[in-house]
Amino acid sequence: MSAVATRQAAAASPRSASGSRRALSMIRYAFLILFALVMAAPLFFVLYASLLSPADYLSLVPPTQLTLDNYSYVVTHAPIGQWYLNTAIVTAGVVLGAVIVNTLAGWALARFRFRGRQLVFLAIVAVLMVPLQAYLIPLYLQIVDLGWLNSYQALVIPFLVNPLLIFLMRQSFSTLPRELEEAAAIDGAGRFRTFLQIGVPLSITGIATQAILAGTWTWNGFLVPVTMTSDPDLFVLTVGLNSLQAQNYTLPTVQMAGVVLLTIPIVVMFLVFQRFIVPSIASSGIKG
Amino acid sequence: MNRISRTSGALAALTVVAAALTGCGSSGGPSSGGQGAGQITIGYAGGGAVDTYMSTIIKHVEDKLDVKIKTAVYPTYDDQLNQLPTQFAAKTAPDIILWDNSAPIAQYATEGAIQPIDDLIKGTDVDLGLYPKALVEGWRIEDGLYAVPSYLQNSAYAFNTDVLGAAGITDLPQTLDDLAADARQVKSATGKPGIVLLDNLFHLTQYMLAAGGGYDFGKTIDSKENEAGLDFLLGLFKDGSAQTAQQLGATWDGEALANGLAASSDGGPWYIGFMGTTAPDVKYELTPIPGVDAGSPVVATYGGGFSLSAAAKDPETAAKVIALLTDTTSQEAVLSTKLGFVPAMTKYADQYRDETPQYAAFTADVLAAGVSLDYPIKTTEFGNDLVTGFQQLVADGSTSSKELLAGLQDKYGQ
Amino acid sequence: MTSTVAITTIFMQLFVKGGPAATGLAAFGLPNSTWYADPGLALAFLVIVYVYMFVGLYIVIFVGGIETIPDFLYEAASMDGAGVLRRFWHVTLPGIRPFAVFVVVAGVIQAVQIFDQAYVISGGTVLGSPAGATSTIVVFIYQQAFRLNALGYASAATVVLLVLVLVAGIVSRRLGPKEEDV
Numbered sequence: 001m002s003a004v005a006t007r008q009a010a011a012a013s014p015r016s017a018s019g020s021r022r023a024l025s026m027i028r029y030a031f032l033i034l035f036a037l038v039m040a041a042p043l044f045f046v047l048y049a050s051l052l053s054p055a056d057y058l059s060l061v062p063p064t065q066l067t068l069d070n071y072s073y074v075v076t077h078a079p080i081g082q083w084y085l086n087t088a089i090v091t092a093g094v095v096l097g098a099v100i101v102n103t104l105a106g107w108a109l110a111r112f113r114f115r116g117r118q119l120v121f122l123a124i125v126a127v128l129m130v131p132l133q134a135y136l137i138p139l140y141l142q143i144v145d146l147g148w149l150n151s152y153q154a155l156v157i158p159f160l161v162n163p164l165l166i167f168l169m170r171q172s173f174s175t176l177p178r179e180l181e182e183a184a185a186i187d188g189a190g191r192f193r194t195f196l197q198i199g200v201p202l203s204i205t206g207i208a209t210q211a212i213l214a215g216t217w218t219w220n221g222f223l224v225p226v227t228m229t230s231d232p233d234l235f236v237l238t239v240g241l242n243s244l245q246a247q248n249y250t251l252p253t254v255q256m257a258g259v260v261l262l263t264i265p266i267v268v269m270f271l272v273f274q275r276f277i278v279p280s281i282a283s284s285g286i287k288g
Numbered sequence: 289m290n291r292i293s294r295t296s297g298a299l300a301a302l303t304v305v306a307a308a309l310t311g312c313g314s315s316g317g318p319s320s321g322g323q324g325a326g327q328i329t330i331g332y333a334g335g336g337a338v339d340t341y342m343s344t345i346i347k348h349v350e351d352k353l354d355v356k357i358k359t360a361v362y363p364t365y366d367d368q369l370n371q372l373p374t375q376f377a378a379k380t381a382p383d384i385i386l387w388d389n390s391a392p393i394a395q396y397a398t399e400g401a402i403q404p405i406d407d408l409i410k411g412t413d414v415d416l417g418l419y420p421k422a423l424v425e426g427w428r429i430e431d432g433l434y435a436v437p438s439y440l441q442n443s444a445y446a447f448n449t450d451v452l453g454a455a456g457i458t459d460l461p462q463t464l465d466d467l468a469a470d471a472r473q474v475k476s477a478t479g480k481p482g483i484v485l486l487d488n489l490f491h492l493t494q495y496m497l498a499a500g501g502g503y504d505f506g507k508t509i510d511s512k513e514n515e516a517g518l519d520f521l522l523g524l525f526k527d528g529s530a531q532t533a534q535q536l537g538a539t540w541d542g543e544a545l546a547n548g549l550a551a552s553s554d555g556g557p558w559y560i561g562f563m564g565t566t567a568p569d570v571k572y573e574l575t576p577i578p579g580v581d582a583g584s585p586v587v588a589t590y591g592g593g594f595s596l597s598a599a600a601k602d603p604e605t606a607a608k609v610i611a612l613l614t615d616t617t618s619q620e621a622v623l624s625t626k627l628g629f630v631p632a633m634t635k636y637a638d639q640y641r642d643e644t645p646q647y648a649a650f651t652a653d654v655l656a657a658g659v660s661l662d663y664p665i666k667t668t669e670f671g672n673d674l675v676t677g678f679q680q681l682v683a684d685g686s687t688s689s690k691e692l693l694a695g696l697q698d699k700y701g702q
Numbered sequence: 703m704t705s706t707v708a709i710t711t712i713f714m715q716l717f718v719k720g721g722p723a724a725t726g727l728a729a730f731g732l733p734n735s736t737w738y739a740d741p742g743l744a745l746a747f748l749v750i751v752y753v754y755m756f757v758g759l760y761i762v763i764f765v766g767g768i769e770t771i772p773d774f775l776y777e778a779a780s781m782d783g784a785g786v787l788r789r790f791w792h793v794t795l796p797g798i799r800p801f802a803v804f805v806v807v808a809g810v811i812q813a814v815q816i817f818d819q820a821y822v823i824s825g826g827t828v829l830g831s832p833a834g835a836t837s838t839i840v841v842f843i844y845q846q847a848f849r850l851n852a853l854g855y856a857s858a859a860t861v862v863l864l865v866l867v868l869v870a871g872i873v874s875r876r877l878g879p880k881e882e883d884v
Contacts, residue, residue: 039758042712054566058547058715077336125807129867131815133844134860137374137853144378164808168763171800175770205766212762220705226367227374230360230382232334243335243363251566252539252711259708266705274762373851488827533826534739537718539711540826668849672828679833683741 043263050257057253070257074244080261082233083240086152088265090225090236091218093156098214101160103207106169107195111181121170128163132223140227154228155236159218165210172206173199208276215269220262237262327356328602328609330594331382333368334361341625342386345618349609357609376401376597383600384610388441388592389426389660390490392667394505397429403598404432408607413615418633420652422589426660435593436614437632439622442650442658443494443588445578446555448545449571454478455551460575462582464498464520467552471529474551483530484550485521486541489663489671492678494554495521497659498577498586506664510690510697518678518689525682532682546570560646561628575649587650589658591632664700673699706755710822713751714738738823744835751819756812760805767801768794807871814867815840839863 049057051066074080109121139158148154176199184194200207222238229235235243241258332342339361346357360382362368369391375381376396385402387393396402416424419437427435445467447460452470455477461467471482485491496502499520501513508514524530531550538544541553546567554577563572576585594610596603612618614632622631623640630640634652641647664670677692716723717737728734737747771793779789795802820836821829821844829845830837839859847856 039754042709042754045712046708055568057566125871126864126868128808128811129814129864130860131817131840131843131863133817133840133847134856137377137847137856140374141378144380149380164811167807168804171804172770174800175767175797202770205769209763209766213759226363227371230331230362230371232359232361235361235363239363242367243333243361256708259705263705370848373848377851377853486826487831532739532832534823534832535719535736537715537721537736672845672849675828676830676834679741679831683833 046256046259046263049253050260052253054251054253070251070254071261073254074241074257074261078240078244079232080237080240083235083237084265086234087219087236087238089152090155091215093152094159094218095211095215097156097160098162098165099207099211102162102165102210103169103200103203104195105161105166106171106206107173107199109166109170110173111195111199124163124166128167136223136227143228148228150229150231150234152234155218155225159214159224162214165214168210168213169203169206172203172209176202204276208273212270212273215273216266219266219269326602327358328384328600328606329358329360329382330384330386330609330613331360331362331368332386333365334363337625337627341621341627344621344625345613348617348621349612352612353605353608355605355609372396372401376599379599381597381599383597383602383606384613385595385597386438386592387595388439389435389590390441392663393427393434393595394429394663394665395667397432397434398665400598402434402595403600403603404434405436405596405607405610406433408596408603409433409436409611412608412611414611418635420589420632420634420637420656420658422656422658422660423591423632426590427593427595435595436610437591437593438614438618439627439629440589440591440632440637440655441556441558441630442590442655443490443497443554443577443586444556444559444574444650445552445576446542446545446559447552447573447575448548448550449573451478451480451548451551455482457551460573461578462585463578464580467578468520468524468529471524471551472527475527475529478551480548480550481524481529481531481536482551483521483524484533484536484538484541484544484553485530486533486553487675487678489667489674490661491541491554492518492521492674493661493663494577494588497588498579500580502659503662503664505662506670506700506702509664509701510693514693515689518681518693521678522681522685522689526685545572557630557647557650558628560644563646574646576654585654587654587658588661589655590661592629593632664696665702666700670696670700706818707822709755710751710819713747713754714823717747717750738836739832741833741835744823744832747823748816748819748836748838752813752816755819756809760809763801763805764798767798771797810870811867814863817841817844 050070051068052059052061053065053067053069056065105124109117109124143149143154143158148157180198180202181194184198189197220238221236222242225236225239226242229239232240237258241255241262244254244258330342330346332338334342342359346359349355350357362371365387368387372381372385376399381401393402397404414436416433420440423437423440424433427433427437451474452458452460455470455474457470457473461470467483474480474482493503496514496517499513499517501508501511501515501517503509503514521530533539533541533544536544536549538547538549541550542555542559542562543566544550545553545555545559546563548570555574557574559572559574563570576587579586594613596606596610600606616633616636619631619633619636621627622629623636623643630637630647637655638652641650673696674692677687677696681687681689681692713723715721718724719734719736724734724737733740733743735743737743775793775797776789779793784792816838817840820838820841823836824831829841829849839862843856843859843863846852846859
């Protein structure tokens with residue numbers, strides 16, 4: 001997140017040479033840098049704690065006393081490669097499927113005129129309010145009925161349709177000017193072509209946001225995989241890393257190392273998709 | 289028209305894909321949930337030494353018996369306790385469950401989620417005489433035995449002798465009154481609380497047991513002794529001589545003790561492994577919990593064991609598996625895999641004590657005289673109400689422990 | 703241990719009695735106590751952690767929304783002599799309106815569903831600690847469904863939650879500006 005702030009700060013560089021403008025932009029820089037630091041501080045703390053020996057947890061030590069022991073503990077005590085793979089498969093499945101399903105649904109709600117459109121939309125927003133904790137057990141029973149316990153599809157299929165993402169896409173599509181579609185229709189483009197050639201490219205930011213949201217939720221999700229899987233071969237990272245503790249107590253430093261291992265791919269993924277969210281930011285910095 | 293049919297064509301294609309995915313999944317049918325035929329599932333909370341221990345004894349079972357063992361692993365014991373109710377309801381719980389009887393065993397037994405195994409183990413080598421009596425009794429609910437013990441746990445009192453020394457205390461307290469006096473002395477001399485408490489059912493119960501109380505499965509919730517146990521804590525909380533682990537910024541009591549944030553806490557053998565790993569330089573002592581009178585300390589003896597799910601397909605085979613999971617070879621594995629637990633059989637517990645100087649105070653006699661955890665039947669709900677009520681008493685003291693316990697007796701009493 | 707757990711754990715260290723945040727805020731007259739163990743402050747602690755965890759996400763959504771505003775609108779506004787503030791008021795704000803609606807609705811719903819942070823601070827003791835101060839509606843639902851095996855109570859609580867939020871939604875639509883596509 002802080003990466004956005006700093007990039008924005010960089011993008012907001014002054015076009016004018018006037019002194020007061022420069023002072024203003026200095027203040028803006030200072031504020032953004034401070035904000036970025038505050039946002040990033042806990043993450044640095046996690047990184048620092050992951051390099052401490054258990055006895056040093058929560059104390060300040062000289063850099064020479066830092067150690068990679070926690071990481072080697074994780075790597076030697078756990079099939080971390082398998083966990084990464086499982087997490088990647090599930091996340092990729094959810095992201096790909098969710099982007100297709102929710103984008104189509106959002107387009108329909110934003111652009112199609114059909115009877116009961118408002119009702120459907122209200123129903124989706126209503127579903128949004130049902131917390132996972134309330135429907136997880138009924139969902140579990142359903143998964144048991146389907147014979148999907150301990151399978152990838154139990155972690156993917158139920159989470160393709162996401163009301164929040166449909167809502168996001170509907171809002172995203174509703175900002176597009178209708179004139180473009182009307183022009184496309186006059187040129188003889190069908191509904192699906194209009195969607196693919198006008199809707200999707202112009203809402204690529206919305207779609208990228210969707211991918212980031214679905215990706216981070218799935219990657220970081222714990223309650224669903226811990227409920228649906230009990231076979232260690234199918235553990236995702238969050239579940240597996242949770243099992244990395246001694247029987248009656250936890251070693252916070254090892255857990256912090258686990259969080260770092262869990263977070264790195266998310267940061268990479270975010271940096272990749274971020275380009276789609278802020279594609280032309282360098283050339284259009286005046287906006288902010 | 290053309291446009292619409294194209295759209296519906298795309299939707300139809302999606303439906304086909306979804307149907308294909310659904311179809312191939314459901315071919316397994318509803319039965320493929322927890323266990324297949326000729327296969328026994330064992331559920332336990334995994335991680336570290338437990339995985340080594342479990343794979344060792346599972347291999348032992350598979351060597352001796354023509355059976356395929358499958359494991360169902362919960363990442364933490366907390367997760368196990370959270371998932372089991374759902375799995376019992378959906379009949380997907382493992383056939384055999386490794387847990388300890390500080391869990392709501394009586395609740396699951398009365399609800400019929402687990403089954404008694406007395407008759408099933410009659411034909412096996414299980415000899416209940418090899419275990420401390422209190423340990424076996426802890427698994428007996430309404431005349432039924434609900435597990436064969438695997439490891440032994442007991443409550444204890446842990447002292448950070450560095451912090452005690454800083455307050456000028458050299459002799460460990462022998463009674464609850466001594467303990468309170470020492471806690472206050474630590475507070476006034478060092479500013480640190482003398483006692484750190486992890487305020488949950490298990491730990492609150494230890495103080496009531498120390499005061500001579502107990503629940504007797506709900507018959508004696510509002511006893512004078514239980515009231516005395518709570519008042520002991522409340523008095524110390526009032527002047528800051530006792531604080532919760534949370535208040536001290538620790539996730540549990542042992543962490544506070546290891547970091548020298550408090551002088552003492554109730555605990556158990558798990559402190560030994562923890563202190564050795566995270567605070568090797570901190571001096572501590574582990575003793576039975578001081579009681580009302582000198583010379584009559586209290587411990588709760590309980591422990592881990594393998595229970596049998598009521599939904600198990602093949603209880604006879606499962607019972608044979610349980611017998612092997614708890615036989616002498618498996619008990620040796622508790623020690624050889626460095627599980628960090630005290631083996632359940634008296635003989636191996638003695639061996640553990642000989643190898644572990646910190647555990648010396650817990651002689652066979654002390655453990656045999658231990659009380660069991662006789663929680664009210666609706667254990668989880670009772671625990672929630674007891675702890676929340678206690679926290680309210682600490683926060684504002686608007687009621688009294690007498691009223692709290694009387695209310696709980698009405699709601700959960702038998 | 704997920705990132706929520708890690709972040710919450712770190713904030714707990716900041717807001718422990720004598721910790722940096724608790725000490726700093728004590729200078730403004732707040733009590734120097736362990737926030738998440740104090741029935742009067744535990745809920746405020748949850749809010750702080752929650753805001754920290756979500757502010758970045760909402761920034762990303764707003765940045766994405768601002769990106770959808772065509773450049774020519776800004777150029778036209780500049781030519782008409784609009785300054786930075788007026789461009790923000792008349793171009794940026796209307797342009798991100800659907801995104802703002804999304805953030806408000808999603809923010810309210812996710813805040814109502816706050817759970818993970820409450821779960822972490824009550825680790826080892828009972829959910830809703832201390833003294834029920836963090837017993838949010840989803841904490842109750844989870845407690846009933848998972849710990850007490852009372853799916854009926856959990857479902858009833860969900861329906862109540864649904865009605866409450868729907869009523870709030872209808873009221874805000876009545877009071878708020880009416881626009882077709884929002």
